[in-house]
Amino acid sequence: MKRFGTSLIGGLGFALLGAVLTVIGGYVLWARAQPPLQLWHQVSLEEEFTAAKAARIATLDDYLALETRVYDELNAKIYAKTPTGPxxxxxRFSPGSAADPRERRPNWNRTFELVPEDxxxxVLLLHGMSDGPYSLRVLGEALHAKGYRVLGLRMPGHGTAPAGLLTVTWEDMAAATRLGTRHLEHVLDGKPLHVMGYSTGAALALDYTLDAMEDMTRAATEEVTLAVPASLVLVSPAIGITPLAKLTRLFDLMGRLPGLGQLAWTSLVPEFDPFNYNAFTANASLQVHRMTRANAARIRRLSAAAPIEGFPATLVLLTVVDATVSPQAAVDHLLRHLAPDTHELLLYDINRQALKAPLLVANTAALSEQLLADETLPFTLTLVANRSDASRRVMLYQKPPFTASAAPGKSLDAAWPEDTLSLSHVDLPFPPDDPLYGRDPPQRPGQVFLGQLAIRGERGVLKVPAQWLLRLRHNPFYSYQRERVLNWVDRGNVRGEG
Structure with missing residues (x-):
C-alpha cells in the first residue's frame, strides 16, 4: 500500500510537471509568433523615478523636475527616431500622429495638480498598471470644482513607453505614492486627505493606508509620519488576480535571455492609444501579484483577532464580471475584514435582459446572487441591476450590513444600451462623452477615437485582437457613479475635519 501511495504521488508529480512544461512550451511558441519588438519595447529611460531615488527626490517639485527630464529623454530616444507619414x-510614438499624446493639451500622461483658491x-489620484493620470482625470476635475486640491500622480514606468513595464516594481510605485501623500498633507495644513485608486492604483492606495495605520499604532513611541486618509475610493481594485500570475516570474526571467526578448511580453499590440499602453509585460503582472499578496497577508494579520477598526471609510466600485481582477477578492480579502457600518460595495450587475441569451456564459452573474443572499457581510451592498429580466432599465438594490436580502431602492434615469451585456474592468472611470473612450466620436477631427468602434472583415486582417474591440470602454451609468463618489468624499471630509 505504501509503495502504491508513493507511486501515485510520483505519477501526479510527473503529470503536474508535464502540465507546467506544456504551458511554458505553449507560451514560448506563442511569444515567438508575436510581432517583432519595436524601439518603445526596448529603450530604457534612465531618468525614471525608482524607490532607490526617493531619498533625493523627496518633494513634488523634485518629482516634476525629474519627470521633465524623463520626457526629454523619451523625446530624444524614441520620438526623434520614429518615422512619420501616413x-x-x-x-503613438510617431511625432504629430493622431495618437501622439504630446499633441493633446494637456498631455494627460503627465502628473497634474488642480488647485482651488481655498x-x-x-485628493490623491492613483492610476492603474499600464495607463496614466488620464484615467481618473474626469473625477479629479469634478472634485476640484467642489473645492478639493487634486493631485493626479503619474506612476514610474508609465505615460512614456511600454518598456518601462519591464523594470518597474511595485515598491517604486509605492514610493511615489508616499511622495504624493506627503505633498498633499504638507500643503493642506491639517485639512482631510482622501485617496482614490483605479485597478493597481487601488492596491497602492490600500498599501499606503495599511502603512499609515501601522504608523499610527507606533504613535506612542515614535513620530507619526504618514497621514491616514479620511476616505478611500477604490475603482475596479486589484485586490486579487489569477494565481497563474506566479508563472510570470519565469517568463520575465526567460525574456532577459539573448534572443528571447519577446517572452517578457504577455501582449504585443500596436501602440495607438495615447494614454494607455497596449503592450503588457510579464513583470507588470508579477508586480501586481506581489502587491496583492502582500496586502492580503497584512489584512489577514491585522484582522486575526477582530475586524479592523478605524479603517478609512471605503467605497469599492466593481462590475460583477471582470477579466482583469477578481471581484470576489475585494470581498474576501478586504471588505469582510473591516469593522461594519462605514464601508460600501457598489456593484454593477450583468445586463439580465441579455442573460437569457444562449450564447452567454451561464455563471456570469453568480457573484451578485451570492452576495445578495449572504447575511454575514459587514458592509453595505448597493447593486445596480435591471428592474426586471424583461427591462433594460436599471434600479438600485440596497442591502445593509448583516442582512439576508436587498430592498429595491430608487430607479435610475438610465438603461443598459441595447448592445451592452455588462460593464468591464476598463470602463468604470470613463463617462459616455469621453473624447477618447466614449460612445460617440468627438467633433474635433484628426485625433484617434477608441470608444464605440465597429470594424468588420475577415479574421486575421486586423492587427488588433477582436477581444480588444469587444470590451466596453465607458460607463453608461457614470452620472450616478460620479454623484456617489463626490458624496462619499464629502462625507469623509466632514468626518476628517471632526
Missing amino acids: MQRLN PVGG
Missing part, C-alpha cells in the same frame, strides 16, 4: 498616423481637502 502609415504611422495611428502610432481647498476644503485634498
Whole structure:
C-alpha cells in the first residue's frame, strides 16, 4: 500500500510537471509568433523615478523636475527616431500622429495638480498598471470644482513607453505614492486627505493606508509620519488576480535571455492609444501579484483577532464580471475584514435582459446572487441591476450590513444600451462623452477615437485582437457613479475635519 501511495504521488508529480512544461512550451511558441519588438519595447529611460531615488527626490517639485527630464529623454530616444507619414498616423510614438499624446493639451500622461483658491481637502489620484493620470482625470476635475486640491500622480514606468513595464516594481510605485501623500498633507495644513485608486492604483492606495495605520499604532513611541486618509475610493481594485500570475516570474526571467526578448511580453499590440499602453509585460503582472499578496497577508494579520477598526471609510466600485481582477477578492480579502457600518460595495450587475441569451456564459452573474443572499457581510451592498429580466432599465438594490436580502431602492434615469451585456474592468472611470473612450466620436477631427468602434472583415486582417474591440470602454451609468463618489468624499471630509 505504501509503495502504491508513493507511486501515485510520483505519477501526479510527473503529470503536474508535464502540465507546467506544456504551458511554458505553449507560451514560448506563442511569444515567438508575436510581432517583432519595436524601439518603445526596448529603450530604457534612465531618468525614471525608482524607490532607490526617493531619498533625493523627496518633494513634488523634485518629482516634476525629474519627470521633465524623463520626457526629454523619451523625446530624444524614441520620438526623434520614429518615422512619420501616413502609415504611422495611428502610432503613438510617431511625432504629430493622431495618437501622439504630446499633441493633446494637456498631455494627460503627465502628473497634474488642480488647485482651488481655498481647498476644503485634498485628493490623491492613483492610476492603474499600464495607463496614466488620464484615467481618473474626469473625477479629479469634478472634485476640484467642489473645492478639493487634486493631485493626479503619474506612476514610474508609465505615460512614456511600454518598456518601462519591464523594470518597474511595485515598491517604486509605492514610493511615489508616499511622495504624493506627503505633498498633499504638507500643503493642506491639517485639512482631510482622501485617496482614490483605479485597478493597481487601488492596491497602492490600500498599501499606503495599511502603512499609515501601522504608523499610527507606533504613535506612542515614535513620530507619526504618514497621514491616514479620511476616505478611500477604490475603482475596479486589484485586490486579487489569477494565481497563474506566479508563472510570470519565469517568463520575465526567460525574456532577459539573448534572443528571447519577446517572452517578457504577455501582449504585443500596436501602440495607438495615447494614454494607455497596449503592450503588457510579464513583470507588470508579477508586480501586481506581489502587491496583492502582500496586502492580503497584512489584512489577514491585522484582522486575526477582530475586524479592523478605524479603517478609512471605503467605497469599492466593481462590475460583477471582470477579466482583469477578481471581484470576489475585494470581498474576501478586504471588505469582510473591516469593522461594519462605514464601508460600501457598489456593484454593477450583468445586463439580465441579455442573460437569457444562449450564447452567454451561464455563471456570469453568480457573484451578485451570492452576495445578495449572504447575511454575514459587514458592509453595505448597493447593486445596480435591471428592474426586471424583461427591462433594460436599471434600479438600485440596497442591502445593509448583516442582512439576508436587498430592498429595491430608487430607479435610475438610465438603461443598459441595447448592445451592452455588462460593464468591464476598463470602463468604470470613463463617462459616455469621453473624447477618447466614449460612445460617440468627438467633433474635433484628426485625433484617434477608441470608444464605440465597429470594424468588420475577415479574421486575421486586423492587427488588433477582436477581444480588444469587444470590451466596453465607458460607463453608461457614470452620472450616478460620479454623484456617489463626490458624496462619499464629502462625507469623509466632514468626518476628517471632526
